[in-house]
Amino acid sequence: MTLLEFALWNLLKVVVVTVILLLGVAYTVLLERKAVGRIQNRWGPSRVGPFGLLQPLVDGAKNFLKEDLIPAAVYRPIYLLAPIISLGCALVVIAVIPFGANMGPKGFDLFEVSNINIGLLVVLGLTSMGVYGIALAGWSSNNKYSLLGSLRSSAQLISYELALGLSLVGVVLRAGSFNLRTIVDQQAQHGLLSWNMFGGFQFVAFFIYLMAAYAETNRSPFDLPEAESELTGGYHTEYSSMKFAMFFMAEYANMINVGCVATLLFLGGWTSPFGHLIGPFHSAWINALLSIFWFVFKVFMFLFLYIWVRGTLPRFRYDQLMNFGWRFLMPLAILNIVGTSLWLALR
């Protein structure tokens, strides 16, 4: 493979993965509206296309055609920069996510944009950079609701990032690597039984990760930064048209990213839950498609859990949120690290 071919193939991968992610974002929104609708005993969007399937496209067109208002009192450079940071950090994360078994010629990975040995750290780093989008959006809007929303959000993200990071240490200890492919391969032997969540005894870590992930993505029941009843919309109150849509897309892209990371770290990634019972088939392509199917299926289940929780649980109070993060999740995560290290050392 020459350098030019390599560059072109990679460009193609980037385009395809980004388009799929954005489509995934659009249809996660539809899934959420449909599922929450059913939970609340109504239909959800049903007019545009069969079962409302074209609704996301129409929503996108609407957002494009809306007037783009910029209030007079905002601090312009940062006001314009904030949605870009937010969406940029959310979209780049997908670059290090492997979503299928390794295929293709040597040195080239068909189902991952770039296979790097600090993949997990890149994900964490980009998540922590995403805070700036929200913090700066609220501050530069020059609006009390926005500022309160972004202060809440920054405090929440900083607090839960610790618990999130610490909950992943157990998994990294077991795999001995930050490479996401290595972490998945280490869970591949016996299907469901060797997943980190079950066979690895990392269910405590999975619980912490789940809670912290809800808080990190500003989702219900931890969606205080944009609590409508108190803050009219939080940090994006002053944003309209595509700038608002960028924050919206960033939130759902982050949900998908978090789901991908949970799948890779705790649910065995693209490996089948039945292990070798439904064996590797003769055709490499069927195996590849099956691996992608399992990956997408697990991410979908994770997203559905998100929506289910949003539809059924009420919002926490802010002090409850902080207490839960610092006094419960953090110590639990540290205990999990100690326990996992002891187990690995004495085994």
Place this chain on the structure above:
Amino acid sequence: MHLVLFLIFAGLCLAGAINLLLQSHPINSALSLVVVMIALAVLYLLLGAEFLAAAQIIVYSGAIMVLFVFVVMLLNAGREERTLGSKVAKTLGFPAVVAVMGVLATIILHLQGMGAAAINQGLIPTEELSRVLFHELLLPFEITSILILIAILGAVALARQEGSERSVTK
């Protein structure tokens, strides 16, 4: 390729650092510092220290700088007032800085045989570094962490004291 990337990101780093000093608004200065941190992380990456680069992004630009921005937002600090600067700084400070930098640069260049070393020559991987840190230097390392813990506790104690006094006076 390495040299091109180094020049780009070293330039970005310096530009961020200078911008940090020139900006009068605290939030712009803080964001310039974020740019400096990210550019430094890329330089670490070029030196083959991936872990250090990621840690730099997560700890410095992700946690510490967010805290800075947070404080600026919370206090809603306005524009800084421009003073013309003291004469001492201009007459003594700048030449002194130039002299110190010159001496340091000469020594480093001299040690490397006047810049003849290649960029990836004689690099120590992070693994070796951490092995030394956690085997031979474990005791000093742990003592440092206790020192930091004491500093944190001290800060909390100081903040508490002030708060309780305020509540008494009110």
